[in-house]
Amino acid sequence: DAGVIQSPRHEVTEMGQEVTLRCKPISGHDYLFWYRQTMMRGLELLIYFNNNVPIDDSGMPEDRFSAKMPNASFSTLKIQPSEPRDSAVYFCASSLAITGYGYTFGSGTRLTVV
Amino acid sequence: QKEVEQDPGPLSVPEGAIVSLNCTYSNSAFQYFMWYRQYSRKGPELLMYTYSSGNKEDGRFTAQVDKSSKYISLFIRDSQPSDSATYLCAMLDTGNQFYFGTGTSLTVIP
Numbered sequence: 337d338a339g340v341i342q343s344p345r346h347e348v349t350e351m352g353q354e355v356t357l358r359c360k361p362i363s364g365h366d367y368l369f370w371y372r373q374t375m376m377r378g379l380e381l382l383i384y385f386n387n388n389v390p391i392d393d394s395g396m397p398e399d400r401f402s403a404k405m406p407n408a409s410f411s412t413l414k415i416q417p418s419e420p421r422d423s424a425v426y427f428c429a430s431s432l433a434i435t436g437y438g439y440t441f442g443s444g445t446r447l448t449v450v
Numbered sequence: 451q452k453e454v455e456q457d458p459g460p461l462s463v464p465e466g467a468i469v470s471l472n473c474t475y476s477n478s479a480f481q482y483f484m485w486y487r488q489y490s491r492k493g494p495e496l497l498m499y500t501y502s503s504g505n506k507e508d509g510r511f512t513a514q515v516d517k518s519s520k521y522i523s524l525f526i527r528d529s530q531p532s533d534s535a536t537y538l539c540a541m542l543d544t545g546n547q548f549y550f551g552t553g554t555s556l557t558v559i560p
Contacts, residue, residue, distance in 0.1 A: 340493070377552075378538075378550055378551065378552035378553060379494075379538070379550040381547075381548060392547075427493050427494075429493070434542075434546045438484050438486070438496030438499055438540070439494075439496065439548075440495075440496070441493030441494050441495065442493050443491075443492055443493050444491075444492075444493050446491075
């Protein structure tokens with residue numbers, strides 16, 4: 337298995353532009369999570385899906401952020417419009433179950449908004 | 451007060467040393483405890499997870515949980531340069547919410 341695949345690895349964009357991050361979870365994993373990591377705040381859960389359905393989006397910072405999971409093998413996290421404070425590493429992770437297992441993380445997308 | 455507190459370090463030790471990494475927490479509802487290792491510019495990878503108080507050993511790694519003190523530890527024996535990474539503790543509460551520590555940066559010097 338190739339693991340959780342994220343793209344792009346790096347993204348540099350100008351303030352106000354739309355940014356779309358992509359994730360392919362491990363086949364058979366029912367849970368998909370989007371996290372944001374910064375030096376100051378560590379890992380923050382943004383949203384997670386179960387069987388393609390959003391379960392908890394309370395971590396999404398504001399309406400500029402949206403996430404979708406149109407099928408079991410693909411998810412997107414979109415930021416529109418982007419702001420410099422959105423600069424962070426965004427991780428996607430998937431899991432077989434919510435308890436008793438850890439996540440398998442992707443390698444992350446390093447987003448820089450200038 | 452944060453739900454999970456973890457000393458950010460950095461921690462620097464000579465090769466072969468025993469390393470002790472620690473987290474404290476305040477929420478009695480935490481039921482699963484995990485340690486992740488994160489290499490530079492990579493995603494975290496699960497090292498160990500445990501449910502109950504006590505020790506769990508896996509090779510050179512030992513995870514220890516003390517629920518009465520709300521304290522968890524990860525011990526690394528015979529540390530190697532390849533252990534140089536950031537180590538994050540993580541906890542899952544009864545509501546299935548994950549909480550991560552901010553990570554401790556470890557460098558093992560050859």
